[in-house]
Amino acid sequence: MTNGIETSQAHEVPVDVRRMRVGCEFVHIAAVDTPTVFQVEAQDAQPISVIKQEWSVEPQLRVRRYTDLYGNRCARVVLPAGRSVLRYDALLLVPDAAEDADESARELLPDELPDDVLLYTLPSRYCLPDMLGDEAWSRFGPMPTGYRRVQAICDHVNSHLTFQYGSSGSWSTAVDVNASGYGVCRDFTHLAISFCRALNIPARYVFGYLPDMDVPADPAPMDFAAWMEVWLGDRWWTFDPRNNARRKGRAVIGHGRDASDVAMVTTFGAPLLESMTVLAQEEPA
Amino acid sequence: MTNGIETSQAHEVPVDVRRMRVGCEFVHIAAVDTPTVFQVEAQDAQPISVIKQEWSVEPQLRVRRYTDLYGNRCARVVLPAGRSVLRYDALLLVPDAAEDADESARELLPDELPDDVLLYTLPSRYCLPDMLGDEAWSRFGPMPTGYRRVQAICDHVNSHLTFQYGSSGSWSTAVDVNASGYGVCRDFTHLAISFCRALNIPARYVFGYLPDMDVPADPAPMDFAAWMEVWLGDRWWTFDPRNNARRKGRAVIGHGRDASDVAMVTTFGAPLLESMTVLAQEEPA
């Protein structure tokens, strides 16, 4: 349909765009057919455009997608008995611009929060503001409120926890890792989220791809990443308690209350994960 | 996350799967930057899996996707002043199986219809059950109800209308084409939908790709296709008043009340469409 009417068009500020390739590969060995849900597709959400994506599955399998309660895209696959390889690959356009930040972004009073954001002030499986409330208020309560207070929470979590693979497990809550002092990116995120929520600041968990664009490449194998978004003023702002830095090229897979809402793979059975490879890197134009 | 529990798994009836390539290319020449919405992505919805899709746009442009009121995927692009080429390409897995049909599927009484289906009994921009009600009741009212009555509507529309490009326009309603006797696939569909709705049978418009799988190839250039879905029993059933045949490989782009809800391209301005090419064909494995 053509509305058929000429309109003048404001020119957007031109933004340099870079190309990024993200993807992953899972090799499973299953004793029996195993229903599985994958959450690995990069979201086509501003400011990122997904211009190409491809699934390949060996042996050939049906991939059934659906959208969950949070608007995330999920893919259901029944892994067959035996060995299976599932590969996801996408090409993205990402703006070559620093991540947004605004030190003057303010905390809202609870009564001012939008209805659909209230959820993110409550406890969830791994984020326990109720049990970390005393610490949150004594540490961060007296500080000036707003963006800088959230940054202070990130600074604290980033220095309090030591990153160590294997130090935590699928059962570890924010309380557990706060006590142990060790965790992986999801734990850093759960703890920072818990402190925010304890202060009535809405915070949600984000899971995605994070390339080493314009930062020294990490020698470790690439992995999925977790960070958080915090509601200040009239929007969500990205904070990353693990890296504690603004980065380029974050590609969101999904968001939710905590890691239980955005699992890269949920298996209804016990297949062996022989290998997992993650890719997130700039692609030459 | 691993639920960690083995479950036995029912084996699905194995279905042969074929590979289908669908896509389109639009070449526009615009005097000024022109905001445009495209609805051309094949839906990843049962029984079809989209295993690969790719957008390419020259010059390089942002493609912003969103989901509309009906759950359809739309892509917003600002066509730049000058010449632009937008290409969409996807690879699908489609079952090698006849389209469902069930001659015993029954019409529901209005009180039995699910809430979200009621909408599709009402008039819309192009489907005018209110104005075609007398004809609908005199022609189809006395017939046995159910699947066969809907088939009778398709048979009638298929023989009453003569397919002819250019015979109708973006303003033509079901009433217009019923009077003229000519139309394209969208008009066949609008008229059949109007008759169904007049009888309180929910019917919705579907827009998509329709390959010539296992049927004699149409010598005309490939085009997008329109057909309808009708609610009988507890689900939507596909009917195609234009081809009036069950087909393989229908790939849905979107559905809605009529063509105004699923437009392949909506331009806010008046660019020249230099060419449009549509592709839908089997892909050798």
Add this chain to the structure above:
Amino acid sequence: MTNGIETSQAHEVPVDVRRMRVGCEFVHIAAVDTPTVFQVEAQDAQPISVIKQEWSVEPQLRVRRYTDLYGNRCARVVLPAGRSVLRYDALLLVPDAAEDADESARELLPDELPDDVLLYTLPSRYCLPDMLGDEAWSRFGPMPTGYRRVQAICDHVNSHLTFQYGSSGSWSTAVDVNASGYGVCRDFTHLAISFCRALNIPARYVFGYLPDMDVPADPAPMDFAAWMEVWLGDRWWTFDPRNNARRKGRAVIGHGRDASDVAMVTTFGAPLLESMTVLAQEEPA
């Protein structure tokens, strides 16, 4: 659950609140049981609070509510053979404040419009921007854009059409009433919406209760009212082409693309409507 943390609370600007009673009564006589959908409940949506509502139906009938595609509340009732009385009654709190207006609110370029607002630039059953585009552009195209242009559209429609019950019917489009020069409030609204959409200004139809608060009481029996909302800047603004005045106490029942989306009563059958009474008036505190 208690978050258990004291927060200071910004004091809202105190707003005087008035109490308003709205409701309606339908008396039907049906030959057979007749499925019917009513859209008459006042929405509890800012700035209005519904503090009491009551349905009474004689004989006693089930009232099944659901929410439609637009978020409107609908009630399904099967009117029994014979005489039935359905009564809806609600008590609202409404702010004693002038309706918002902002002459500086600007039109957005199509590319700037939020995704979910795009729908309201397109043609629908009764609103035909495609067919009224030439008139829209010649009349309103040269004007300064924004709030004042929309007001000019309302001024024109208000003076061009003469209000007359019975002058139009359930089939009358904006084109029809524009030609005839007569209509009721829904026709005024359809015409103004069509002009807005032709200019790429999103406009939607609103159906509701409109009391005579602080205006001279209309001696005619109270009726439901229709007006429109137009997207300017970052929100919907109320315009009323029929009354062409800012009013207090508008209680929205629902909104949609046009009257076909918000019908006070949709019957799947042909009962006789013996009487309909509408009430909307201030309630002494």
Add this chain to the structure above:
Amino acid sequence: MTNGIETSQAHEVPVDVRRMRVGCEFVHIAAVDTPTVFQVEAQDAQPISVIKQEWSVEPQLRVRRYTDLYGNRCARVVLPAGRSVLRYDALLLVPDAAEDADESARELLPDELPDDVLLYTLPSRYCLPDMLGDEAWSRFGPMPTGYRRVQAICDHVNSHLTFQYGSSGSWSTAVDVNASGYGVCRDFTHLAISFCRALNIPARYVFGYLPDMDVPADPAPMDFAAWMEVWLGDRWWTFDPRNNARRKGRAVIGHGRDASDVAMVTTFGAPLLESMTVLAQEEPA
């Protein structure tokens, strides 16, 4: 709008309907204005019709409703400094029929579960299938699957836990109460849900009003109630691990993953709850 067409109407099986009054009253004393969310409105959802409801708040306050992620209705109120009384009262029609049960309802394989039900197989704040999986499989794994297995879970929980007010708190998980052996209705429910989910049976938490219809009246003051719904076959089925009986007149307020999703009151602050009264009883016709 009148579709204008007579249809014959299947007569529903006549069901005797009884009238039930439900409601609650909260008296708070707050030091400062305190934002609060209440979830106390009875849902108008089959088979229950809400024919009247009324909020009264002293002093007069705005009540702002919204619908949460799960489709539950919530009401936001800012409790003023000082004493406030919030009262909710509703009149319902409920069928005089035994609650549905079907001993032949079967468990689905995970791959057969509808997309939107998968969520209810995962851990949440209070329901920990991951940590109770071993017990679940050793106790209930060898049993025949389906409705009877879920009933066996309820029987076990009902006998394993002793009902005792004050024995658990807002922090108590299913693991905690399983160990302590004591709990209130929410704990019974959390534990039974955890066992179901460990077996990949979707289970969700329900919060509502439960009158003593046709059962010996409980001499204790009326309270809100919690039970669960379990997905078997193609629908949710009600189970009540606390009362372990089929009952009449269950009026759902909301459902979610566990009690953290359906809290009768969430306060952003620390007001004193001076008293809470709950009402759920049959109303003479």
